[in-house]
Amino acid sequence: DAGVIQSPRHEVTEMGQEVTLRCKPISGHNSLFWYRQTMMRGLELLIYFNNNVPIDDSGMPEDRFSAKMPNASFSTLKIQPSEPRDSAVYFCASTLRAGNSYEQYFGPGTRLTVT
Amino acid sequence: GQQLNQSPQSMFIQEGEDVSMNCTSSSIFNTWLWYKQDPGEGPVLLIALYKAGELTSNGRLTAQFGITRKDSFLNISASIPSDVGIYFCAGLPPQQGGKLIFGQGTELSVKP
Numbered sequence: 001d002a003g004v005i006q007s008p009r010h011e012v013t014e015m016g017q018e019v020t021l022r023c024k025p026i027s028g029h030n031s032l033f034w035y036r037q038t039m040m041r042g043l044e045l046l047i048y049f050n051n052n053v054p055i056d057d058s059g060m061p062e063d064r065f066s067a068k069m070p071n072a073s074f075s076t077l078k079i080q081p082s083e084p085r086d087s088a089v090y091f092c093a094s095t096l097r098a099g100n101s102y103e104q105y106f107g108p109g110t111r112l113t114v115t
Numbered sequence: 116g117q118q119l120n121q122s123p124q125s126m127f128i129q130e131g132e133d134v135s136m137n138c139t140s141s142s143i144f145n146t147w148l149w150y151k152q153d154p155g156e157g158p159v160l161l162i163a164l165y166k167a168g169e170l171t172s173n174g175r176l177t178a179q180f181g182i183t184r185k186d187s188f189l190n191i192s193a194s195i196p197s198d199v200g201i202y203f204c205a206g207l208p209p210q211q212g213g214k215l216i217f218g219q220g221t222e223l224s225v226k227p
Contacts, residue, residue, distance in 0.1 A: 031213050043203070043217040055212060091157050095213060102146050102207050104215060106157035
């Protein structure tokens with residue numbers, strides 16, 4: 001089975017540009033999470049969805065960040081306009097929420113550099 | 116919010132040595148997960164723990180869910196060079212849906 005798929009793997013953009021990160025969760029999983037990882041702050045949860053519905057977006061840094069999940073097999077994280085401090089690795093993770101299972105499976109990440 | 120204290124931050128060991136790392140919190144957790152992250156990759160799930168006192172092994176890895184539900188440890192026996200990486204603990208607080216809290220990571224270096 002394919003794992004979580006993220007694209008692009010690397011993105012370099014200039015300050016002020018719009019950036020869209022994409023994620024395809026593991027087939028059959030019903031929860032999806034977006035994380036940001038930096039050296040200073042470690043892994044931070046930005047937002048998560050259950051059954052395509054956003055449940056908690058309290059980790060989204062500001063209004064420049066938005067996320068959507070139009071269907072069970074696709075999600076996007078958009079930054080508009082991007083700033084240098086947004087440079088980080090962005091991970092998507094998915095899980096099958098069933099019973100006590102909360103095991104999240106991560107994608108390979110998108111390394112974003114904003115110059 | 117709840118925080119996890121993971122220690123040590125880094126370890127430099129000789130191949131063949133055993134490794135131990137742990138995570139502690141002042142609050143209880145319902146689930147503990149241990150992940151390993153290689154450079155340029157996403158975290159990979161190693162072990163999941165669901166019951167206080169539970170001891171689970173995965174090859175040379177052993178993890179335990181602390182009896183107080185406030186801590187967990189991960190042991191690696193007979194380390195090998197491919198064990199190099201960053202190990203993260205993650206805990207699920209009660210009534211937090213699927214929101215995991217992650218430790219800051221333990222960076223493991225193994226000298227052949």
